[in-house]
Amino acid sequence: MTVTESGTGGAGGSAGGGVPGGGADSLDAAPARPPRAGLPQVARYAALTVAAVATGFPFYAMMVIALKPPTAVIELPGSLWPWPLTLETLETALAGGEIARWALNSVIYSVGSMVIIVVLSSLAGYAFAKKRFVGRDAIFWSIIAMMMIPYHLTLVPLFILVSQAGGINSYWGLIVPTLANVHALFLMRQFIMGIPDEMIDAARVDGAGELRIYWSLVLPLVRPIVATVGLFMFLWHWNDFLWPLVVGQSEQMRTLTVGVAGLRQQETLLPLEMAGVALAFLPIMAVYLVAQRHFLQAAMMSGMKG
């Protein structure tokens, strides 16, 4: 579980050309001559299809039930027919105001954290990758070593810290403690190390200031990792549960995960509950369809977390 310098797939790749090869890309670059199948093709497809149906069924059921009228009595298997469908339940769920508010909180929490994490980790990652200063490697590897400390160990003191500072039921209390993301820092530093020193020196000779080099040279060169880290951070915060659960205690400050998890206590009808889940899941689904490659890459990289 040690994270070594060479630990990230392709992270050290040359950034000069633009896209350093990442995990998801290499998955498509399969061996030219695939090994012969151990199983007959038909059996293979049958197994894959069964697995795909089992994997996809919960999503299908969620969508179909969310598209039933709010008071529909769910009977099986009849209710799983994708007909008749109505947007009524989704509208009711949104009109209640509650879910819309939770969605807003989720957006603030995940987008806010994502943007700040990308900025902080790329700034620090640039310094750790390209600057010479006393204690550079000692500081960097101490931070990486802290990955071993599980989140749950720090939960209680973190809560006390934030509550003493008055951060309970506030956006900053939600966001600020998650900003020093080790993962993001590690990926940023690894990728920025791939930028040739000559390019940075050349920019400096041309009279670019330090912030300008960072903003106009380094960041554009590592755009792929910025996208991947950003996406991964968005996803992580969107799905985060435990921290929002303890910090966002009031109804007004709940995120979607906390709100949806609490719907059961209110004895919500099944279609409405599924509508809540659907509304929480659809943004993820939309981003996934657009940026699937980055998602796969982000997931591969998250593996380095351990």
Next chain:
Amino acid sequence: MSGHTDTSPRVDPPPGPEPQSSGARRAASRAGVLLRRREARIAYAFILPYVTLFLIFRVVPAVGSVALSFADYSLAGQFSWVGLDHYERLGGDPLFVEALRVTAVYTVIAVPLVVVGSLVMALLIRRPSRGTKVFRSIFFLPVMTSLVFAGVIWRWIYSDNGALNAMLEGIGLSSVPWLSNELLVLPVLASVATWARFGFDMLIFLAALMSVPVELEEAARVDGASWWQVFRYVVLPHLRPALFFVVVIETVHSFQVFDVIYVMTAGGPVRSSSTLVFMLYQRGFEYFEFGYAAAIGVVLFAITLVVAIVQGRFFGRSRT
């Protein structure tokens, strides 16, 4: 948010003291020393915001957690040292012993399930052919889904009149109380975790499978090796580092399972799915016994560490 970074432009006069001779830039001249100092100042300014936040919100709580486990603390601010009291209480707390057992049983069920499942799926999907990309996308969908959202759907599927029981009745079997049976609840939760995680592990295995030389596999087959022999003696050795990695992260994940339990069972029936992290949450945030909850966290960390080390030994010193 740029509030932290706005010190650097000032440390940054336009073109510095003539870096013209960039080829011999490490000359030990006076200018070189000045440049190096300036570079260090800028570097510190760049890492300062990150490092400050890291110290406050990662290092302080980690140290604080150990300190807190030897103390009593209330939200009103009363603090007192209690020595080993919390740890002694843990030893004699039947709820804690039960949580340990539940966590261990859950891990023993969930880890093999997801490791074997994802390995099988990787082997099935590894040969690029029509549709593999679609399958891969579908298998990956649960990975991105919060276990809170997934848990709500699965709770319904496994409920007494949910989809699974309807299916069982449809084929003439009787329905099963999946979530209210103390023996079934952990396998059910493990199945949901497996559903949520196998797509990720599958990707790790797929990447590792790329390193298996095709020629070697074909040669083995030509020599008459069976499917199993090829897998066992040609493919599996190449998967060792990936296998180690997946086993370790899945074990860590299982030890720390929380979301899905909170949503699907709330630790029940009785306490049969109350894991260590669930107990930590209840002690800390329902009973506000912060010191006691911190002690649970420290024990959890110690167990995770020991298990990871043991697994490291078991797999040899393979690097991930």
